[in-house]
Amino acid sequence: MAAVLEAIALRKTYGDVVALHGLDLSIEAGEIFCLLGANGAGKTTTIQLFLGFIAPSAGSARIVGLDVATHALQTKQSIAYIPENVMLYPNLTGIENLEFFTTLAGRRAIGRAGLVEILTRAGLAADAAGRRVSGYSKGMRQKVGIAMAMAKGARALLLDEPTSGLDPKGSNEFSRLLQSMSADGVGVLMATHDIFRSKEIGARVGIMKHGQLVACMGTEDLSHRDLERIYLEHMHD
Amino acid sequence: MLWTVARIEIKNLLAETSVWLVAVLLAAAVAYAGWTGSRAVAVDRQAAVSALTEQDSRLKALHARMLRSEAIGQAAQSGDDPADPVVVGRELAAQLAILPLSPLAAVAVGQRDLASASVRITTDGPQGRTSSGETALAGPTRLMTGAFDLAFVFMSLLPLVIIVLTYDLLSSERERGTLALVLAQPVSLATFVLGKALLRGVLLCGVTVVLAALATLPSAPDLMTGDGALHLGLYVAVVVGYALFWFAAAVAINVAGFSSATNALALVGLWLALVVVMPGMVQVAVQVAHPPPSRVELVNLTRAAASEIEAELSALQGEHSAAVQGTADDSALAAAKRIVVAQEALEHRAAPVMIAFATQLAAQQALLDTLRFLSPAIVVHEAMGEVAGSGAHRLQQFASQVDAFQARWRAFFFARVRAHQRLTSADHAALPRFVFREEPRATLGWRVGAGLLGLLVPTLLLVSFAAIVLRRSSRPA
Amino acid sequence: MIRVVAVKELRELLRDGRFRLAAAVVLGLLLAALVFGWRHAQAVKAERTAAQSIARAAWTGQGDKNPHIAAHYGMYVFKPAGVLAFVDPGADPYLGVTLKLEAHKQQLPQDAPAQDGTAIDRFGQLSAAAVLQLLVPLLIIALGFASWSGERERGTLRQLAATGVLPRRLLAGKALGLALTLALLLVPVALVATATVVAAGESATAARLAVLLGAYAAYFGVIIAVTLAASAWAQSSRAALVALLGFWCVTTLVVPRLASDAAGRLLPLPTAAALAQAVHSTLATGLPNGLPREEHIDTLSKALLAKHGFAGAETMMDDALLQGLELQAEAEYENAVFDHHVGAVMTSMAHQEQVGQWAAIASPMLAIRLLSMALAGTDFDHHRAFGRQAEAYRRGLVGAMNDDFARNAGAAGWQYKANRKLWHQAVPFAYRPAAVDQVLRDQQVALAMLALWAVGATLAAVLVSRRMQVL
Ligand SMILES: Nc1ncnc2c1ncn2[C@@H]1O[C@H](COP(=O)(O)OP(=O)(O)OP(=O)(O)O)[C@@H](O)[C@H]1O
Numbered sequence A: 001m002a003a004v005l006e007a008i009a010l011r012k013t014y015g016d017v018v019a020l021h022g023l024d025l026s027i028e029a030g031e032i033f034c035l036l037g038a039n040g041a042g043k044t045t046t047i048q049l050f051l052g053f054i055a056p057s058a059g060s061a062r063i064v065g066l067d068v069a070t071h072a073l074q075t076k077q078s079i080a081y082i083p084e085n086v087m088l089y090p091n092l093t094g095i096e097n098l099e100f101f102t103t104l105a106g107r108r109a110i111g112r113a114g115l116v117e118i119l120t121r122a123g124l125a126a127d128a129a130g131r132r133v134s135g136y137s138k139g140m141r142q143k144v145g146i147a148m149a150m151a152k153g154a155r156a157l158l159l160d161e162p163t164s165g166l167d168p169k170g171s172n173e174f175s176r177l178l179q180s181m182s183a184d185g186v187g188v189l190m191a192t193h194d195i196f197r198s199k200e201i202g203a204r205v206g207i208m209k210h211g212q213l214v215a216c217m218g219t220e221d222l223s224h225r226d227l228e229r230i231y232l233e234h235m236h237d
Numbered sequence B: 001m002l003w004t005v006a007r008i009e010i011k012n013l014l015a016e017t018s019v020w021l022v023a024v025l026l027a028a029a030v031a032y033a034g035w036t037g038s039r040a041v042a043v044d045r046q047a048a049v050s051a052l053t054e055q056d057s058r059l060k061a062l063h064a065r066m067l068r069s070e071a072i073g074q075a076a077q078s079g080d081d082p083a084d085p086v087v088v089g090r091e092l093a094a095q096l097a098i099l100p101l102s103p104l105a106a107v108a109v110g111q112r113d114l115a116s117a118s119v120r121i122t123t124d125g126p127q128g129r130t131s132s133g134e135t136a137l138a139g140p141t142r143l144m145t146g147a148f149d150l151a152f153v154f155m156s157l158l159p160l161v162i163i164v165l166t167y168d169l170l171s172s173e174r175e176r177g178t179l180a181l182v183l184a185q186p187v188s189l190a191t192f193v194l195g196k197a198l199l200r201g202v203l204l205c206g207v208t209v210v211l212a213a214l215a216t217l218p219s220a221p222d223l224m225t226g227d228g229a230l231h232l233g234l235y236v237a238v239v240v241g242y243a244l245f246w247f248a249a250a251v252a253i254n255v256a257g258f259s260s261a262t263n264a265l266a267l268v269g270l271w272l273a274l275v276v277v278m279p280g281m282v283q284v285a286v287q288v289a290h291p292p293p294s295r296v297e298l299v300n301l302t303r304a305a306a307s308e309i310e311a312e313l314s315a316l317q318g319e320h321s322a323a324v325q326g327t328a329d330d331s332a333l334a335a336a337k338r339i340v341v342a343q344e345a346l347e348h349r350a351a352p353v354m355i356a357f358a359t360q361l362a363a364q365q366a367l368l369d370t371l372r373f374l375s376p377a378i379v380v381h382e383a384m385g386e387v388a389g390s391g392a393h394r395l396q397q398f399a400s401q402v403d404a405f406q407a408r409w410r411a412f413f414f415a416r417v418r419a420h421q422r423l424t425s426a427d428h429a430a431l432p433r434f435v436f437r438e439e440p441r442a443t444l445g446w447r448v449g450a451g452l453l454g455l456l457v458p459t460l461l462l463v464s465f466a467a468i469v470l471r472r473s474s475r476p477a
Numbered sequence C: 001m002i003r004v005v006a007v008k009e010l011r012e013l014l015r016d017g018r019f020r021l022a023a024a025v026v027l028g029l030l031l032a033a034l035v036f037g038w039r040h041a042q043a044v045k046a047e048r049t050a051a052q053s054i055a056r057a058a059w060t061g062q063g064d065k066n067p068h069i070a071a072h073y074g075m076y077v078f079k080p081a082g083v084l085a086f087v088d089p090g091a092d093p094y095l096g097v098t099l100k101l102e103a104h105k106q107q108l109p110q111d112a113p114a115q116d117g118t119a120i121d122r123f124g125q126l127s128a129a130a131v132l133q134l135l136v137p138l139l140i141i142a143l144g145f146a147s148w149s150g151e152r153e154r155g156t157l158r159q160l161a162a163t164g165v166l167p168r169r170l171l172a173g174k175a176l177g178l179a180l181t182l183a184l185l186l187v188p189v190a191l192v193a194t195a196t197v198v199a200a201g202e203s204a205t206a207a208r209l210a211v212l213l214g215a216y217a218a219y220f221g222v223i224i225a226v227t228l229a230a231s232a233w234a235q236s237s238r239a240a241l242v243a244l245l246g247f248w249c250v251t252t253l254v255v256p257r258l259a260s261d262a263a264g265r266l267l268p269l270p271t272a273a274a275l276a277q278a279v280h281s282t283l284a285t286g287l288p289n290g291l292p293r294e295e296h297i298d299t300l301s302k303a304l305l306a307k308h309g310f311a312g313a314e315t316m317m318d319d320a321l322l323q324g325l326e327l328q329a330e331a332e333y334e335n336a337v338f339d340h341h342v343g344a345v346m347t348s349m350a351h352q353e354q355v356g357q358w359a360a361i362a363s364p365m366l367a368i369r370l371l372s373m374a375l376a377g378t379d380f381d382h383h384r385a386f387g388r389q390a391e392a393y394r395r396g397l398v399g400a401m402n403d404d405f406a407r408n409a410g411a412a413g414w415q416y417k418a419n420r421k422l423w424h425q426a427v428p429f430a431y432r433p434a435a436v437d438q439v440l441r442d443q444q445v446a447l448a449m450l451a452l453w454a455v456g457a458t459l460a461a462v463l464v465s466r467r468m469q470v471l
């Protein structure tokens, strides 16, 4: 299968600080890749490079085979992004926010009813969807974020600690949705601190340290315990 | 795409109570300024009309007396003789020269409250042009503070309103975190900013045009006359151009990527620099470059000259009135002739200083016409004065036309004194009348047009700065 | 405790690059304005002193003539610039400078400097007072808007609150920090200005300057309190900033204009032509509700005769004595007419200024502006006092001339000529500005308003900081 997300010798430096040392990574359609690592390891940097929010110092980030640096707008048609905190326009309702972003994404055809349906699938009750976002909890905003990803029909999903601060049930629902999306062929890159959930949903897990991918493994033959042990070993030295 | 962004922007704007509050406050300020302006103009116009009516009846009565005395062939009492060219020119037929109010006079008080827009003209030297004071006296604090006129509202308050509405155009999205989500869509930062800015820009222009035009409604009847339409067009164009300049400044600072608070401070700092500091500096520059002669010294100078001549003059006048008693004999006319000579001598002595005043003032104005481009606020201030007919150029023209008219007035009477002629009723019918000639439309149009250019160029510079920065970056952070 | 907070605030501010830039700009403008103002004031002073001595020479050197003719010839006096005009030119540019004192006429001072200017003057001068009244408050706002809200947004407020410090103490510390920062900037300038004034040997002026500096300190205190109150009250730093800028705009731009507009509407003044016409016709006929002109003058001259002990003995006197007394009676009648009409206009103008003082309830800037002008000697009260003193001098001068006519003309009558001895007897006119306590009495409403603002703003800051949400 073709890679939907691909990093080739991707490097990012801030002055003397090397945030990312030549990362090589490839995520295929339908695959969920979880990125673990201490604070400041370079996870967010990686995701922002894929988004084109920051320019790489060397190497390239590719989405469905296109270089982000040269095809800024085209690559964005294929990706969806859910940050740690999905921030929305507080004076608009959930549906209005969703409508705005999907229209920007070029998905005008879905229509109001379709959007409500997507929101419901994402776990937001229809009456809540009609209320202003200023009264939403964090979990509700994250659900709108997922709905945005679903409505857009993205081929790759970039998630930066999307479940941090969600309650266990919310977290669980979120994982379900991710899994169903990946089953539809979406490639997922998720930065997270949650070892348990990485093992649950990730096909592969990578461990980052000081801007380098120090370990990369499939999760099938691993138990939670094993994964935690490997992670802590890497963090140790 | 632009439309999508613009639509969401409308919803965002309408949901914001501060937007409504600020808009309502601006509308209230405009309405108040329009109302007070039109009232003040009405009062001034009334005063001018009644002064001119009074003058008409005075001159008619004088003419009638002349006819009567011709009929009975007997000279009137000296000092009140309608046939005596000296008395008529100095006193009995004194002419009012009044600067007519422009159709848009309500827009800006300008220099109208300081410069005398009505002058009483007689044959006497420089004193023969005393202000006749047909405008209400104003307290010094009032003059110092300035009027709450439309020029003030648009020049000082409108930018602040624009700043409040746009200082966080983009920075708020960044701070709220929505910008990251937006830029994760296939939308460039340039498109997004353009969509937001276009909508606000269009709204802003619309609201400003409507407000600016509505504010002149009280003076609407005058707009149909003369250059009313031209002035209205220029005025609206200047206000819109100025609004766009501030809007462009707000967009440019937003694009530069500072925080909302920094943006607000920077924009208010810019306001202060352009509306307060720069005019203060230009004022100093103009004063230093072309200092006007000292009025205080002028007083002593003319007094020294006049005291010689006046002494002679008052002696002559005594002789004159004594001699005119009864008949117009030779000695009376000879005395009158000497009065004329003395008056001309006085005028001659004062002339260099009066000319120095006029030249320095003209030089100041010329320098200001150039330096105004340093600040759009000065451009607007000058342009508002121009369209309201209370600008320095029009007042200077009035002053020089008054000078020319006085020269004509003196020539009319002095010629008859020299020729030993007494006035006839035909002379009374042919007395020179003052009519103010407006400068050609094109001249005013060009000056204000240059001002518009002075607004447009910095606006375009700001817009291209924003465009360049936007082209380069696509980062939300 | 307060000191610790103040020192921390001071340190934070001094390390802020934005503050250093803004402070440098404000300081530069202030110094430039002071230097320029000082030089301008010195030039004006030299010019008017010179002019005054020329005018005096014209009076004393007018040659032999009848004293009443000399009173007609009159003399010019020139208003000296306000004692602290270099700090605050106030309304001086819009007030007349030259005044002709002559028989039968009460003139108003003419030749206001603003008449010989371009439209650019109407933006207002960039004087030291303008910098202090407009720019320094903005600097305070820029320094202090995030004082509370910024701590809340950064989360440091939680930690501060957790230490158990009383909000009152924190507030005092923050206010002190802001005040110290400002003092660091302005106190040296104030000292230099005071030293300059003292060195110029004007101790009365130094007293005025001291009070002026105190008033400005109070004004800055008000702005600091308002800033801290808004910062504590607002939901976010942004909101605090916008609210404070709105406050600044309304109090320095909108309220002063509305106030002077309202004053003009409440107490309308006649046109100059109407005033002249009214004086003219009253002079010809007689005061409203008073005796007709001739009778009025008659009573006045009877009173004069009585005063000189000549009652009933007119016929025995020489003609010139009677003429001199009658001239004086006419002058007194004219004075009554001037008092009636011109006095009314002056009173209206003074009341207009009074409206401004009351309007300071909506703007502390209005209060400090009036106080500053008054203490600088450049307000309408000082102008009016100059006019009054000059008018009193004129009446004395005309009286002295008429008196000399009455006493010494004798048989010569109108042919009588006085000489330079008499001209020299008239002591030169000297304008004495009011003492500081008089100025403060005149400005008591403005003072009260400033005090009200100080109390109100402090109270607001204390109350708001006590109720402030930590999160
Ligand atoms: N704008 C920047 N300027 C300088 N250094 C930066 C910048 N952004 C990130 N860094 C540095 O790059 C490194 C990687 O940061 P990054 O945000 O990618 O870490 P992270 O793995 O997402 O950490 P966390 O788990 O805390 O979110 C850090 O050392 C950080 O200090």
Ligand SMILES: [Mg+2]
Pocket: A043, A044, A045, A160
């Ligand atoms: Mg991160």
